[in-house]
Amino acid sequence: MELGNIYNGFKLLEENNIDEINSTGMLFEHEKTGAKLFYLKNDDDNKVFSISFRTPPTDSTGVPHILEHSVLCGSRKFPVKEPFVELVKGSLNTFLNAFTFPDKTMYPVASTNDKDFKNLMDVYLDAVFYPNIYKYPEIMMQEGWHYDLQDKDGELTYKGVVYNEMKGAFSSPESILFRKISESLFPDTQYGVESGGDPDVIPELTQQQFLDFHKRYYHPSNSYIYLYGNIDISEKLKFIDEEYLNNFERIQVDSQLNIQKPFEKQREVIIEYPISSTEKEEDKTFLSMNFAVGKATDDELYLAFDILEHLLLETPSSPLKKALIDANIGKDVFGSFEGGMLQPMFSIVVKSSNEKEKDKFKSIVTETLTKLVKEGIDKKLIEASINIKEFKLREADYHGYPTGLIYSMKAMDSWLYDEKPWEHLAFENILKKIKTALTTNYFESMIEKYLLDNNHSSVLIVKPAKGLAEKKEADLKKRLEEYRKSLSDKEIEEIINNTKLLEKRQTTSDSPEELTKIPLLSIKDIDPKAKRLPLEEKEEQGIKILHHSVFTNGIAYVNMYFDTQGVNEEQIPYISLLSTIMGKVSTEKYNYEDLAKEININTGGIRHTAQAYYETGDAEKFYPKFVIRSKVLLENISKLSQLLGEIISHTRFDEHKRLKEIIQETKSRMEMIIFDRGHVVAANHLFSYFSPIGRYEDILSGLSFYKFIVELEKNFDDRVEELVKNLQEVSKVIFNKNNLLLSVTLEEKDYEEFNKNFGSLYSELGNEYIKPTEYKFKFEAKNEGLMTSGKVQYVAKAYNFMKLGYSYNGSLQVLRAIANYDYLWNRVRVQGGAYGSFSSFQRNGNTFFTSYRDPNLDNTLKIYQEAGDYFKKFEADDRQMTKYIIGTISDLDFPLTPSMKGERAAENYIKHFTHEDIQREREEILATKVEDIRKFGDLVSDVMKQNYLCVLGNEDRIKENKELFNELVTLFE
Template sequence: MDKYQLIEERELLDIHSKGLLYRHGKSGAQVAFLLNKDENRTFSIAFKTPPLDDTGLPHILEHSVLCGSRKYPVKDPFVELAKGSLNTFLNAMTYPDKTVYPVASCNQQDLRNLADVYMDAVLHPNIYANDKILAQEGWHHELDSEEGEVTYKGVVYNEMKGAFSSPEQVLFRKIQQSLFPDTAYGNESGGDPDQITRLTQEDFLEYHRTYYHPSNSYIYFYGDVDVEEKLEWLDREYLQDYEAREVDAELGSQAAFEGLREIVEHYPVSEEEDGEDKTFLSLNFVAGNTLHTEEVLGMEILEHLLLDVPGAPLKQALIDAGIGSDVFGAYDDGILQPTFSIVAKDAKGSQKDAFLSIIRQVLEKVLEEGISPKKIESALNHFEFRVREADFGRSPKGVVYAIKALDSWLHGESPFLHFELDKIFGSIRKSIPEGFLYSLIRKYLLDNNHATLLVLEPDPTLLARKEEETRTLLAAYKEGLDEEEVRALVRRTRELAEYQTREERPEDVEKIPLLTRADIPLDPAPFTYQVEDHAGAQVLVHHADSNGIVYLDLAFDMGHLEARDLPYAALLTKLLGKVSTDQRHYSDLSDEVNLHTGGISLSTNVYSVVTQEPGKPCRSILALEGKAFVDKMDKLLELVEEILFRTDLSDHGRIQELLAESKSRLQSGLTSSGHTTALIRAESYVSEAAWRIEQMKGISYYEQLGGWLAAYEEQAPALQARLEETAKGLFVRKGMVAALTLEEEAQAKVEPALKAFLDRLPEKAPREGKGLDLPALLQVRNEGFKTASKVQYVAQVGDFKSHGYQYHGGLRVLQTILGLDYLWNQIRVQGGAYGAMCGFKQNGDMYMVSYRDPNLEKTLETYGRIPDYLRNLKLDDRETTKYILGTISAVDHPLTPSLEGEKALALHLSGKTMELLAKERREILSTTQGTLQGFAEWFEKAFAEPVLCVVGNETAIRKAEGLFKETKVLK
């Protein structure tokens, strides 16, 4: 087209795509295409957004532009799209240097609709006409009555209070701040809660005027799209209205330091928690430039070799010296100047000199003695397999590539720079024999003055001090107001609440583009797998376009295990493959796995079994997942057999290391994903499936890890014996399922090796357990777990099946409505939490849970009003269609080959048939207002008796102590 100039055209064979880059002449906008046959198409627009301070302006703006625009003036078009599109991805993300707005869909018209709403949102937002948007999404002073206390409220404000409660998140924010004190990267793009309240409406609008211009934009399309149509649409609807201009969005390069800088910072822990041995030591470097692709890959490989793999020299040396219970590396190449960190968690501040000394000694030793060629080759294979597989789970490939393209595009280079995989890997393989990796160690880790030592210490008084400082500040603020100003603040608080609860005008809602029910396939997409019995086991085969890869899932039945055995089974998944076998040291075992396969991992899982009968049966399994190319299947099975049957559990020192690491990482997960922690714990009071999960992944398992470690020297022999006994009872043919996901033509090559492997397994367990005494195990405990968090995670659960109700597909539609209307508006928009979720399971379990929530009792009251909300629900045909579309988008989410394999196994183990899936789909499509109103009674009965768990702020839990049967510190 004559309105665009073609800047670049490149064949990208490694990702089966063609790259095109255009510049729009009038506006200066750049538009990139990654063209291929993928029907899961992506659109994205991004802006370079340097944070100017710590007020979180880029983050708050990311939220705010999605609160209505010129063409789509509803308060929350983002939620309207989530309710009523067939999207496969819909979100926006703020990074340290960019803000990205990606959407994806398999429906062509749907992608056009999503892209149009997003383009209008970012270029023509309502923020100029409505200052309540900043108040809601960013922050505001709140005062409900003239006699009340002033508080801060805002979605991002509370989101970042939650983020700054996590020690790991504090650590990584402080690392970046320490390394870039003089550039935009030293500022907090997400927002420091102590600084967010400095943001003014004027600065907010000026930032948008400056940076949200097409000349500073990066527009991107991926998949099977029509280039001319997209370019013409962009010009006609948006870009022709703008003149190109210079936008000063430079991020700046930080000048290297003259020497190592030492910084001491603090993070909050509970007042009741012992802070001894809870310090983080982190040595951090600025390591090159993200545009140097070979160096970027080289540093990734070094981080893997030095800190990730079992027996990695830096990690092992620090652990052996007793510096930290968990040592890990972090390499961030998503910014202009990548950073490399070596972190010891649960250390002592007094160990900082030894920490530095050991790191230098180990690195010098690596340079002197070298790294074995086999280890280097295994690391290369690990990364090459990963990038060529391009399996990003439930994230569409196009979205991941959109963000990756910005690593170079944002800094003035081709958006396709990082996709020439053959060139990058070829260059690395050629340069490694010439000492390339060792030169990177010398250049960026040993002789690099651009480094910091960050000592992050626990402070049990920090949270209370911060809360008191905030109360004092707000009290002084109110004291400084005269009577009229107080009345005005009460009035603004009321007006904001009225704005948030105001009904949208029907004519505005109807401007949001909507597909029709005719766009929804009536039947679920065909999904088949074969199952046959073999020697007491079952072999499940699912065919998929897997690009020559075989995905293997071995599901060993745990139904015969007793309650006391479950934590041991969970621990086995953390040990097997990371402990030596009778053939190989664990470090050599890891090399062998990476050389020949795409990885071997173990986990536990529990599947609820579909039944119309009373009760809630489930199947618990220990799963081994492996993947390899077809010609490596024999080697994969050989390694699996070695790991399962030849692991030596007598290395008590190694097991103690892995126990400490597991406890450390589970602790991080329990607090950072507090909503999941609270929900699983609450469900475990009433559900066998959840109880089993809690014993193997939740607070109970965390406490068991702590118990093992506390008396490890005495318990080690008994622990070894129990682990060996549990393994013998698990890894047998009886009750197991071996699942293959592969291309159809590969089945005949692979299946004989798998069956021969099965023939070598023991037939059955040496002893059968007694099963679970459920009445003794399932008890409503209603616990409150106190942490150093500034926010709460509030979970409440119920059971509709015990009241005589059977699962109905309309519950999926109800989940969409509650999650994106009632809970969204009550808990997020009005309550200031970052989010809230609900769900309904085939076995009768139902739940609500909030995320980074400033409230506790108010949230539980909100849950209690759901029956009234449902009885008063009024939906016309358009609204009903919208919610059905939004529900189907989740049901029909496209899957990668590995996820297809997981789906086949889950369907088989849970007893879900295609007939049941079709029935659920028919019920979704036929859902009416009456169907939804009928669920009000379900809620009243299922939640008549409170069953709840809260994880969060100790002050808030202490104030609500009457809700709980027990409160305790999660430490």
Template sequence: MDLKRQKTEQAAAAHGFVIDTRRELPQIGAVLWQMHFAKNGARLLWLERGEENKTFAAAFKTLPSDDTGVFHILEHSLLCGSRKYPVSKPFVEMIKSSLQTFMNAFTFPDKTMYPVSSRNQKDFLNLMDVYLDAVLHPLCLEREEIFRQEGWHYELDSPEGELSCNGVVYNEMKGMYASPDTLIDSALNRALFPDNCYQFQSGGDPACIPALTYEEYRAQYRKYYHPSGAWFLLDGEMDIEPVLEKIGQALSGFEPQQEDHPIPLQSPVHPDETRLPYETGEEDIAKKTILAKGWVYGRYDEPEKDLACQALCEMLCGSNEAPLKKALLERGLAENVEFSKVDGVQQPFAVLVVRNAAGDQEQAIWDTVQSVLEKLADGGLDHRRLEAVISRMEFRYREKETGGFPQGLVNCMKMLESCLYGGDPAQNLCLSGAFLRLREGIEGGYFEQFIRENFLENRHCARLALVPSRELGERKRKEEAERLRRIKGRWSSQETEQVIRGLAALRTFQSTPDRPEDLASLPVLALADIEEETPDIPRQVTEEAGVTALYHPLETEGIAHLVWYFSAEDLTEEELHLLSFLQTLLGQTRTAHLDVLELTAALDGELGRFQTSADVFAQRGETEKCKPCFTVHVSALEEKLEEAKELTKEVLLDTDFSDLACLRARLRQLRLSLEQHVLMQGDSYASLRIAAGCSAKGAAREALRGISMLDWLREMDSRFEERGRELAARLKELCQRLFVRRRAVLSVTGQIPDEEIAGLASSLPEGEAPAEAASWFRRRQVREGILVPAPVGFAGKGGHLAQCGAGYGGAMAVAARILSYGYLWNTVRVKGGAYGTRLAITPGGDVAFTSFRDPSAAVSLAAFDKAGASLRELCAGGPELVPYIISAIAASEPLLTARQKGMQAAEDYMEQVTEQMRREDRRQILATTPEDLEKVSRLLDEICEKGGSCIVGGQEILAAAGDTLPCRRNL
């Protein structure tokens, strides 16, 4: 027996755990330990693997029985103080004093999860300690104010005043329900699962949230939050003895509880079609109906079936040439079609969404869907394409790119998605066998049979129609106001006074600072606990065939990651719109030698990644110049580099834009995507509008992905008949102009021979270098309101450090953490009810205050103005800055994969950021003093005075801003 295994077994026994199984998982290079706590049966899983980032999660099965969002509110509330740490926001206090690489909580349809991760063992133990006490001994069971703050409460300042409703989760879900996608999710779940917990909206329906009482909230916690029904999940390389000791101590005070809360399997149902209105700001709603259909296709313990459904979703609707999507688009029955699966639940289901259809063509749409599926089930599937889709899926599985989530967190989620229902926790971690069986099933008719059984003959399905309405939003607002008037009218004078006193008590609770001794109880790191600087990312710069080549020789497990940066610095503002549109076409449009299906099959079969984007680079502090670039990301197995080179060349140089119907369809889909994104991420668009008035980089980014890009798409769509051919010609000319060696920088990450890099660099024509950089940036202050069909808003205020004659310094990173998780959190989120708020100061000089899903966006704008004064007040009190400094260091050194490290090094090169500059930033952060912060506070005052402001929100949200936003426009 090896020493490590022996140590784990001894630690488990010493701290009350019984080891149930230990399994080697060679597919992923890990060992899976399964244990339970002897006293009460709490279950523990540890995926032991060679990963320095350590992850912990506490998870509970939480089954909603109504739409009040009780478990969503509990998720928020449990992180608002506990028995051992009786502070108002330990979650925030740890964010601003920890080296955490991830810290959050999630409410799922049938479970709630509380994960943290850190590369530092001491920090990891601190985070675990706070989270364990939070979930097992929360203060919210004793302090109703926490429930009222995070969930919902009435607001009434005087007997004559107007009654309103507020609360963080309440406002979050009002924002969510402004999206048709939330309506689709909610309605389909209700139709498909009428007999179990999935029929309810676990996040909460804002119309139902105010029905939740404090008593029921407490009862639901006591029913579901007990260690006997909990899972404690670990991932990574760690000293396991202190980890088990900490968990064991937390669990030792609980006796066993027998109730297991099984979820009954839903028997097949086939309800009548559901019809619901949704709000839109469009004037012409003739073709704005949204149709959806869901099919329950399997169970949690059928990973092969789950992968098959994912492959078919891509096959049927993954591009405009995919058979189901193509049939609906070519007949003019829709503007966009999406097919996806909803998994991570006991019974996963597939969802087809057909967007922007005419109301009188619903039957034609469903007839077309039926006929296409029949044809495919009868042997019409392209098996070569199917093989390619599965290859791309398997590449992603092996590559383990997890976006913004640590791999350890994803592993914990995958384990939970099986073991929560009694399944094997390793099931979704080890999928090589499932991929092999899928490949074997291609020629055997497995996928055709899947279509017939699960989409054509499956009686467990439901249909939905969302009907557009221009009046719905205003009608709902009036109904809500009338409902609140009726509620207030039914109250006696004593009840009215009770509500007024309750609000006063809540505000007192929110305004009362934590006691110093309580704050001191939180476990924190010292500066000595911060590890040495991470090693520099290796970078070799050479000139290959006229191309600047950046080589990052990192271990990538046999995968080559290539990024091409093509300079677009001489493009006009209008050409940047064209560039942004181009990124949605390449790889999705036919070429001189391949039709779309052949192209996508080649890209998926030979490459692991082919993605394009438009980025903007500028030197630090530069406001008058920038370098927009068209960026091409390619990942492939090292032995597939030749195929990667040829396919990249085919797409960049030989894409055929002559199919005008294809161009128009893609243009409309991009427009629709941006419209929905503004509705859900309005803070990003507010920030883009403000930055566009401050620097060339800000203006270029707004032109590429902001409101002005949406304006261009709408204009181009409206004039497509007369300008379509011109658009196609301009796209072709742009490709010929851009994709040449004299505009290119090539970044390569992996273990690649020099001659391979030279071959990649020489694959493109030499071409012409960029002409003189375009001069189109017009400095202008933005004070703007953008009207969207939503009951909440997004506020932004900011500018650029250059407006104050200042440059970036490390103390600004510390100031941003202090204000984001101090003054702004307390003022805008806790008291104001916004779902989120932050201050961001980038090394490039951009400064942005934002709020997210905010019921009082105009009030938040005024609050931003006082941030500088708040920082000065803090500095005058002689603050302890070490926790903020540690937090700022953590934010500046995020967890990166090898591919991401290569990208960071390349982007640093593009912006002329050196390792010496990064080290100086770090040194300044570590040396931050109150005097430095006081200087930053004055800069923030000046930014708020000289900078711009923008609110994205509904009519009432904008009306409250009055004359502070003189420019108004309807999205």
């Protein structure tokens, strides 16, 4: 393709080789409409498409977010109610979702199958340009909000998926904090309102405003189209032009983003968040200092501030974090640099503090930063932070997200603001400039200019308030009741009719004719053979080694799995605590700050975790492990070996002050997880009622471990000697040569180099016989209601089907797809208004149903109870079954990065899940028939009949349903 030429309606404007990501960037403009298109050409088979729009909100009704949900509820070519769900059920997608940002809305998809990829593009393009929102007002009612009234004597309430999602988001103090930071810094711009929607404001959105927003912004002239990977670009351009863009004319879309005028002096904002009636208010305040930092289009500042945030706040040797922790004004400190907006934000946050500490907080931040500017930042710390960021940039491993998806987001961070889309993708020259910091005052000058001398900043205080949730709920009920009283009989009848119209739409099945319009692959498009994961068993110096030979671009991924079966039952929580502490406290050779620097300078990171792996096909047996995951450039393997040996064998557990800091931080981070992932927390805790691995993992890292940490922090001074003793004993039991299984992922040609330089570590390990412990767990159906101040619920039911005499079959994964995207989606999400609902059928028999940000409680449990009957009467034609099978295979065939291949192979080895098992499961999935699903109806019914349940959620709602529970537990003190 030549610059200036037109290809299928698109003019090629610029081309740029981006060597850092082995890609060529090609920038096009659609001649007729002005649509912008960026293609990243490379050899990646995991292709990505995205269409985005600049969508600046003017209020907090959440219209961009509600629209993001709604356009995926049927369109011109694909008139079914939920094309998005139909694709999830029956596509080989490797990614399928949509995102609302403060200033843009993105619709990305990914697939390794070209036919599937084109189908996904077709559905998404039709959805954004021709949605059914103009035909069916019920779509906005369902996805956004509506008045719900069943009869003239009933209670008037609000319902809606986004409404409930944001009620959940506004239940978490961390979520409130980060949502309000941009409001405090940019009050006069699009960043001063809540694009996701504030639950107090969402009901102000009218149907007309909703449609007007789509008309205004969802036009090709305001679109940013992105393609990535090994694709036929001419064919894709032709398809986009002929099928979609050619139907539009170029228009002027006013989607300009406003710049906040800098403040003359720092602003101060105080916000309250709800806590339950039994929680204490002390040590529950968040203090944050926030700064507007340049523009996202300054590519050097964008990357440098990301590194500076890590340097100041994210490592044990970070000077600002250390100063704030040492001052004892809070129990956790972290930072945030948000570059994905026109005016990026940098934040310093102290958690578990008190409002009275505000002035001290401000002065410590100012004094510490001033001292760093005057005296200079430790050059080794600078080197460590630059190195860890560079390692991540070069590795391009994004924890399971397609690489092309992450690149699309980085491209938007400049492209949306009228600069080139490759600005943040080409990092080599920028890194060179930043590395001058090793010999100059580069970062010191940044601190001075953008932090110390910057009045465009805010201090945001987010403090707890008892009774706030109850007051808001009472005010809402009163407001709705007063509104109801103001309505005429005719108006009340209209609301009842609208409620029934929506319910009718939600409960009416799509016609077979409409369903066939959703493009579908055939079973023949699926490879019947499962991909074999690389694994070769070796032995070195008496240690079993699993070698995974794949191309890793010169990186060695080294995972050490230590058996922890020798640890006695009372000491299980200390295994997890040990994993949290290691690498963050001093060793004999390094103090903890220097250790952090050495790790970040010489490796890509060392992580310690404690977990357990179940035996495939066995409800009782499991393998507890202490896992050390590390990655390093091959030339530094010897240094990695030395560092691991130092941490494993020479960690000091006698630094009482440091231990307390880590325990406080651990408690804080667990609280964030409980709020953010309540559905998983409730389901996993439920397993502890009946499952050996469930009970073990609950003690190890679940809610039982959280309680252990809470008690440890509260009584630290009294328990510190006992704590040190337990850590020493557990460490000695675990780090033994006889416990170790080593997994290494790197090319065959590099194995000897690894082996030659890594073996020195083995001599650091103990070698005595360790007797395994037989755990004697006590089980009971606690059926807990875990009470918080949250405004929504996470509702879970579970049991183990193997304990009921059933066995595992691959077809259960097809059942899971049907449960998730048919039964639970329709009953719990669409009709119930929850943000999500999920099921799991594990290979050890453990099964759960759980919901996410759910306004309901007893009704959701009733839906779970009725699931078995639904499956017993399950109906589906051949096309529908093909769809479910393809969707199930899509989950199994997700492309794995080199590190993921090694890790998955090692985990399967531990679980005794062989390639033959994987192939048999695949064949069972591909052969699944309607009768198989019906047979599982009894399994589901029997699991639900056991009545093991756990609900995490609103205190009042749980108390209203107290008869369902055996125990009511206040989760937070």
